[in-house]
Amino acid sequence: MTDHDTAPADAQSTTNTPSAATAANVGELPPGRPLQSTFDDGLDYPRLGTVSFRRGTLTDNQQRLFVEHWPRVGKVLSDERIDVDQWFGRTAPTIVEIGSGTGTSTAAMAAVEQDTNVIAVELYKPGLAKLLGAAVRGNLDNIRLIRGDGIEVLNRMIAPESLSGIRVFFPDPWPKAKHHKRRIIQSGPLRLFASRLRPGGVLHVATDHADYAEWIDELVNVEPSLEYMGWPWEDCPQLTDRQLITKFEGKGLNKDHVIREYLWRKRG
Numbered sequence: 001m002t003d004h005d006t007a008p009a010d011a012q013s014t015t016n017t018p019s020a021a022t023a024a025n026v027g028e029l030p031p032g033r034p035l036q037s038t039f040d041d042g043l044d045y046p047r048l049g050t051v052s053f054r055r056g057t058l059t060d061n062q063q064r065l066f067v068e069h070w071p072r073v074g075k076v077l078s079d080e081r082i083d084v085d086q087w088f089g090r091t092a093p094t095i096v097e098i099g100s101g102t103g104t105s106t107a108a109m110a111a112v113e114q115d116t117n118v119i120a121v122e123l124y125k126p127g128l129a130k131l132l133g134a135a136v137r138g139n140l141d142n143i144r145l146i147r148g149d150g151i152e153v154l155n156r157m158i159a160p161e162s163l164s165g166i167r168v169f170f171p172d173p174w175p176k177a178k179h180h181k182r183r184i185i186q187s188g189p190l191r192l193f194a195s196r197l198r199p200g201g202v203l204h205v206a207t208d209h210a211d212y213a214e215w216i217d218e219l220v221n222v223e224p225s226l227e228y229m230g231w232p233w234e235d236c237p238q239l240t241d242r243q244l245i246t247k248f249e250g251k252g253l254n255k256d257h258v259i260r261e262y263l264w265r266k267r268g
């Protein structure tokens, strides 16, 4: 499910401090057309078109957590080039996860890779709120959150050759042929992912959708600066065990779906 946010506040109104208006605006994308880059490299990029927009409300507790913690650990898509060292208050390998959903695997992985900075990018605010809650409860200070389209976040906010890893777990499969152009794994995003990885950096993709897996199979060698390592990659320099079965993965497993994982290494 993809939500593309063109509308203002989707948070429920609240009477919490500092003020209802401020609270509802925390973590909101600015109104109007979402930022959308034009790439002129001749590659294929997702075209989201007019996608249905999944709204969701935050509980009062999630809203309180947002107001208290988002200013420090969250950002909304913008043209700010992030100073990652400053944001995390340290210099450490940094991994961006695109489409973190409710963040179950994000939090579980972050807990066992505390030496790594993890930036979760997601459009869906209640998903980010769940992850924020898990990070606060678990004292996970190595997680930061960005609300926005992962393609735009990487292009605008993340410096070239700065990341140790990029994760895309169970991306929306867009099963209908007419929607395949919305899939995030295409030649253009692969070029963009590669550009943000430092040499030796790892791209990790997982899907439980057989047709999407066939689609990815066709693309594994399309980006010359990414060396396809397959799965498993015994000496992979970063955590590849997702630690638990995510909500979507669980659904897939119940239907006897096969999970396919893909790893690439940035050349250079």
Ligand SMILES: C[S@@+](CC[C@H](N)C(=O)[O-])C[C@H]1O[C@@H](n2cnc3c(N)ncnc32)[C@H](O)[C@@H]1O
Residues within 6 Å of the ligand: 001, 002, 003, 098, 099, 100, 101, 102, 103, 105, 121, 122, 123, 124, 127, 148, 149, 150, 151, 168, 169, 170, 171, 172, 173, 184, 246, 247, 248, 249
């Ligand atoms: C099928 S869910 C998987 C969520 C999670 N990775 C998991 O395994 O449970 C895909 C998620 O990607 C998010 N998403 C889709 N397109 C995105 C984009 N361009 N940028 C950021 N998030 C996106 C959706 O909102 C959704 O939460």
